[in-house]
Amino acid sequence: MTNKDKLLTNAQFLKKGLNLLGRNRKTVLSHHKTFELTDELEVKIEEILTALKEEKDSLQGE
Numbered sequence: 590m591t592n593k594d595k596l597l598t599n600a601q602f603l604k605k606g607l608n609l610l611g612r613n614r615k616t617v618l619s620h621h622k623t624f625e626l627t628d629e630l631e632v633k634i635e636e637i638l639t640a641l642k643e644e645k646d647s648l649q650g651e
């Protein structure tokens with residue numbers, strides 16, 4: 590999977606997660622589920638940042 594594919598997949602996951610936490614959600618998550626979701630979103634953010642850093646480093650190396 591390329592960095593762009595990872596970024597797209599993670600961005601879609603973040604969008605879905607934020608929709609579950611946002612004002613327009615259809616159901617309210619329990620505290621436990623909310624904490625699990627925010628933990629997962631934090632992991633995805635780290636993956637995005639890592640992929641962007643790798644992309645930047647590879648462009649500077651050219």
